[in-house]
Amino acid sequence: MKKFLLGLVCGITVTASTAVYASDTIQAYLFPVRYQINGEIKGMEKDYSTLNYNGHVYVPIRFITENLGAFVDYNDRNTEIKVNYFPAGMDLLTDNKYPNIHFGIIDLYLDGGYTGIWGLV
Structure with missing residues:
Protein backbone atom coordinates (compact mmCIF):
# COMPACT_ATOMS: atom_id res chain seq x y z
CA MET A 1 0.00 0.00 0.00
CA LYS A 2 2.87 2.39 0.81
CA LYS A 3 4.44 1.75 -2.61
CA PHE A 4 1.10 2.47 -4.28
CA LEU A 5 0.69 5.79 -2.44
CA LEU A 6 4.29 6.75 -3.17
CA GLY A 7 3.81 5.95 -6.85
CA LEU A 8 0.52 7.90 -6.91
CA VAL A 9 2.13 10.97 -5.32
CA CYS A 10 5.08 10.81 -7.75
CA GLY A 11 2.71 10.45 -10.70
CA ILE A 12 0.58 13.41 -9.62
CA THR A 13 3.69 15.53 -9.07
CA VAL A 14 5.07 14.76 -12.54
CA THR A 15 1.69 15.38 -14.16
CA ALA A 16 1.18 18.71 -12.37
CA SER A 17 4.67 19.96 -13.22
CA THR A 18 4.12 19.07 -16.88
CA ALA A 19 0.89 21.08 -16.93
CA VAL A 20 2.60 24.09 -15.36
CA TYR A 21 5.47 23.86 -17.85
CA ALA A 22 3.08 23.57 -20.80
CA SER A 23 1.21 26.72 -19.77
CA ASP A 24 4.16 28.85 -20.97
CA PHE A 86 5.12 57.58 -49.70
CA PRO A 87 2.15 59.25 -51.40
CA ALA A 88 1.53 58.17 -54.98
CA GLY A 89 2.60 61.55 -56.40
CA MET A 90 5.99 61.57 -54.67
CA ASP A 91 8.99 60.86 -56.90
CA LEU A 92 11.50 58.34 -55.63
CA LEU A 93 15.02 57.95 -56.93
CA THR A 94 15.89 54.35 -57.74
CA ASP A 95 18.83 52.52 -59.28
CA ASN A 96 18.13 49.84 -61.90
CA LYS A 97 21.04 47.72 -60.64
CA TYR A 98 19.66 47.79 -57.08
CA PRO A 99 15.85 47.85 -57.30
CA ASN A 100 15.39 47.47 -53.53
CA ILE A 101 17.22 50.71 -52.74
CA HIS A 102 15.02 53.82 -52.80
CA PHE A 103 15.78 57.42 -51.99
CA GLY A 104 13.05 59.71 -50.81
CA ILE A 105 12.17 62.42 -48.28
CA ILE A 106 15.62 63.98 -48.19
CA ASP A 107 15.97 67.23 -46.27
CA LEU A 108 18.91 69.63 -46.38
CA TYR A 109 19.65 71.87 -43.42
CA LEU A 110 22.37 74.25 -42.30
CA ASP A 111 24.40 73.21 -39.28
CA GLY A 112 26.75 76.05 -38.47
CA GLY A 113 28.87 76.43 -41.62
CA TYR A 114 28.02 72.97 -42.93
CA THR A 115 25.11 71.61 -44.91
CA GLY A 116 23.54 68.55 -43.34
CA ILE A 117 21.44 65.96 -45.07
CA TRP A 118 18.67 64.13 -43.27
CA GLY A 119 16.23 61.73 -44.81
CA LEU A 120 15.05 58.29 -45.57
CA VAL A 121 17.19 56.04 -47.72
Missing part, protein backbone atom coordinates in the same frame (compact mmCIF):
# COMPACT_ATOMS: atom_id res chain seq x y z
CA THR A 25 3.85 27.57 -24.54
CA ILE A 26 2.03 29.27 -27.38
CA GLN A 27 -0.09 27.32 -29.82
CA ALA A 28 -0.43 29.03 -33.16
CA TYR A 29 -1.76 27.44 -36.30
CA LEU A 30 -0.60 27.93 -39.88
CA PHE A 31 -3.49 28.08 -42.29
CA PRO A 32 -3.90 28.75 -46.00
CA VAL A 33 -5.42 32.08 -46.90
CA ARG A 34 -5.87 34.15 -50.05
CA TYR A 35 -4.87 37.79 -49.97
CA GLN A 36 -6.84 40.31 -51.99
CA ILE A 37 -5.12 43.68 -52.07
CA ASN A 38 -6.91 46.55 -53.82
CA GLY A 39 -9.13 44.07 -55.63
CA GLU A 40 -6.27 41.93 -56.93
CA ILE A 41 -5.55 38.41 -55.67
CA LYS A 42 -1.93 38.17 -54.53
CA GLY A 43 -0.07 34.89 -54.24
CA MET A 44 2.17 34.52 -51.24
CA GLU A 45 5.66 33.07 -51.53
CA LYS A 46 6.49 29.86 -49.69
CA ASP A 47 8.80 31.80 -47.34
CA TYR A 48 5.79 33.52 -45.76
CA SER A 49 3.14 32.00 -43.50
CA THR A 50 -0.10 33.22 -41.98
CA LEU A 51 -0.70 32.41 -38.31
CA ASN A 52 -3.87 32.08 -36.28
CA TYR A 53 -3.42 32.60 -32.55
CA ASN A 54 -6.39 32.93 -30.18
CA GLY A 55 -8.70 33.81 -33.07
CA HIS A 56 -6.44 36.59 -34.36
CA VAL A 57 -4.71 36.42 -37.73
CA TYR A 58 -1.05 37.43 -37.91
CA VAL A 59 0.18 38.24 -41.40
CA PRO A 60 3.74 38.73 -42.73
CA ILE A 61 4.27 42.49 -42.63
CA ARG A 62 6.81 42.56 -45.48
CA PHE A 63 4.38 40.81 -47.86
CA ILE A 64 1.53 43.21 -47.01
CA THR A 65 3.53 46.45 -47.04
CA GLU A 66 5.39 45.74 -50.27
CA ASN A 67 2.13 44.80 -52.02
CA LEU A 68 0.65 48.09 -50.84
CA GLY A 69 3.65 49.98 -52.25
CA ALA A 70 5.31 50.74 -48.93
CA PHE A 71 8.76 49.86 -47.66
CA VAL A 72 9.59 47.94 -44.50
CA ASP A 73 12.86 47.74 -42.62
CA TYR A 74 13.88 45.89 -39.45
CA ASN A 75 16.46 47.42 -37.12
CA ASP A 76 18.01 44.49 -35.25
CA ARG A 77 19.85 46.69 -32.76
CA ASN A 78 16.68 48.47 -31.55
CA THR A 79 14.33 45.56 -32.41
CA GLU A 80 12.23 48.04 -34.32
CA ILE A 81 10.17 47.59 -37.49
CA LYS A 82 9.81 50.69 -39.66
CA VAL A 83 7.11 50.95 -42.31
CA ASN A 84 7.41 53.89 -44.70
CA TYR A 85 4.76 54.80 -47.19
Whole structure:
Protein backbone atom coordinates (compact mmCIF):
# COMPACT_ATOMS: atom_id res chain seq x y z
CA MET A 1 0.00 0.00 0.00
CA LYS A 2 2.87 2.39 0.81
CA LYS A 3 4.44 1.75 -2.61
CA PHE A 4 1.10 2.47 -4.28
CA LEU A 5 0.69 5.79 -2.44
CA LEU A 6 4.29 6.75 -3.17
CA GLY A 7 3.81 5.95 -6.85
CA LEU A 8 0.52 7.90 -6.91
CA VAL A 9 2.13 10.97 -5.32
CA CYS A 10 5.08 10.81 -7.75
CA GLY A 11 2.71 10.45 -10.70
CA ILE A 12 0.58 13.41 -9.62
CA THR A 13 3.69 15.53 -9.07
CA VAL A 14 5.07 14.76 -12.54
CA THR A 15 1.69 15.38 -14.16
CA ALA A 16 1.18 18.71 -12.37
CA SER A 17 4.67 19.96 -13.22
CA THR A 18 4.12 19.07 -16.88
CA ALA A 19 0.89 21.08 -16.93
CA VAL A 20 2.60 24.09 -15.36
CA TYR A 21 5.47 23.86 -17.85
CA ALA A 22 3.08 23.57 -20.80
CA SER A 23 1.21 26.72 -19.77
CA ASP A 24 4.16 28.85 -20.97
CA THR A 25 3.85 27.57 -24.54
CA ILE A 26 2.03 29.27 -27.38
CA GLN A 27 -0.09 27.32 -29.82
CA ALA A 28 -0.43 29.03 -33.16
CA TYR A 29 -1.76 27.44 -36.30
CA LEU A 30 -0.60 27.93 -39.88
CA PHE A 31 -3.49 28.08 -42.29
CA PRO A 32 -3.90 28.75 -46.00
CA VAL A 33 -5.42 32.08 -46.90
CA ARG A 34 -5.87 34.15 -50.05
CA TYR A 35 -4.87 37.79 -49.97
CA GLN A 36 -6.84 40.31 -51.99
CA ILE A 37 -5.12 43.68 -52.07
CA ASN A 38 -6.91 46.55 -53.82
CA GLY A 39 -9.13 44.07 -55.63
CA GLU A 40 -6.27 41.93 -56.93
CA ILE A 41 -5.55 38.41 -55.67
CA LYS A 42 -1.93 38.17 -54.53
CA GLY A 43 -0.07 34.89 -54.24
CA MET A 44 2.17 34.52 -51.24
CA GLU A 45 5.66 33.07 -51.53
CA LYS A 46 6.49 29.86 -49.69
CA ASP A 47 8.80 31.80 -47.34
CA TYR A 48 5.79 33.52 -45.76
CA SER A 49 3.14 32.00 -43.50
CA THR A 50 -0.10 33.22 -41.98
CA LEU A 51 -0.70 32.41 -38.31
CA ASN A 52 -3.87 32.08 -36.28
CA TYR A 53 -3.42 32.60 -32.55
CA ASN A 54 -6.39 32.93 -30.18
CA GLY A 55 -8.70 33.81 -33.07
CA HIS A 56 -6.44 36.59 -34.36
CA VAL A 57 -4.71 36.42 -37.73
CA TYR A 58 -1.05 37.43 -37.91
CA VAL A 59 0.18 38.24 -41.40
CA PRO A 60 3.74 38.73 -42.73
CA ILE A 61 4.27 42.49 -42.63
CA ARG A 62 6.81 42.56 -45.48
CA PHE A 63 4.38 40.81 -47.86
CA ILE A 64 1.53 43.21 -47.01
CA THR A 65 3.53 46.45 -47.04
CA GLU A 66 5.39 45.74 -50.27
CA ASN A 67 2.13 44.80 -52.02
CA LEU A 68 0.65 48.09 -50.84
CA GLY A 69 3.65 49.98 -52.25
CA ALA A 70 5.31 50.74 -48.93
CA PHE A 71 8.76 49.86 -47.66
CA VAL A 72 9.59 47.94 -44.50
CA ASP A 73 12.86 47.74 -42.62
CA TYR A 74 13.88 45.89 -39.45
CA ASN A 75 16.46 47.42 -37.12
CA ASP A 76 18.01 44.49 -35.25
CA ARG A 77 19.85 46.69 -32.76
CA ASN A 78 16.68 48.47 -31.55
CA THR A 79 14.33 45.56 -32.41
CA GLU A 80 12.23 48.04 -34.32
CA ILE A 81 10.17 47.59 -37.49
CA LYS A 82 9.81 50.69 -39.66
CA VAL A 83 7.11 50.95 -42.31
CA ASN A 84 7.41 53.89 -44.70
CA TYR A 85 4.76 54.80 -47.19
CA PHE A 86 5.12 57.58 -49.70
CA PRO A 87 2.15 59.25 -51.40
CA ALA A 88 1.53 58.17 -54.98
CA GLY A 89 2.60 61.55 -56.40
CA MET A 90 5.99 61.57 -54.67
CA ASP A 91 8.99 60.86 -56.90
CA LEU A 92 11.50 58.34 -55.63
CA LEU A 93 15.02 57.95 -56.93
CA THR A 94 15.89 54.35 -57.74
CA ASP A 95 18.83 52.52 -59.28
CA ASN A 96 18.13 49.84 -61.90
CA LYS A 97 21.04 47.72 -60.64
CA TYR A 98 19.66 47.79 -57.08
CA PRO A 99 15.85 47.85 -57.30
CA ASN A 100 15.39 47.47 -53.53
CA ILE A 101 17.22 50.71 -52.74
CA HIS A 102 15.02 53.82 -52.80
CA PHE A 103 15.78 57.42 -51.99
CA GLY A 104 13.05 59.71 -50.81
CA ILE A 105 12.17 62.42 -48.28
CA ILE A 106 15.62 63.98 -48.19
CA ASP A 107 15.97 67.23 -46.27
CA LEU A 108 18.91 69.63 -46.38
CA TYR A 109 19.65 71.87 -43.42
CA LEU A 110 22.37 74.25 -42.30
CA ASP A 111 24.40 73.21 -39.28
CA GLY A 112 26.75 76.05 -38.47
CA GLY A 113 28.87 76.43 -41.62
CA TYR A 114 28.02 72.97 -42.93
CA THR A 115 25.11 71.61 -44.91
CA GLY A 116 23.54 68.55 -43.34
CA ILE A 117 21.44 65.96 -45.07
CA TRP A 118 18.67 64.13 -43.27
CA GLY A 119 16.23 61.73 -44.81
CA LEU A 120 15.05 58.29 -45.57
CA VAL A 121 17.19 56.04 -47.72
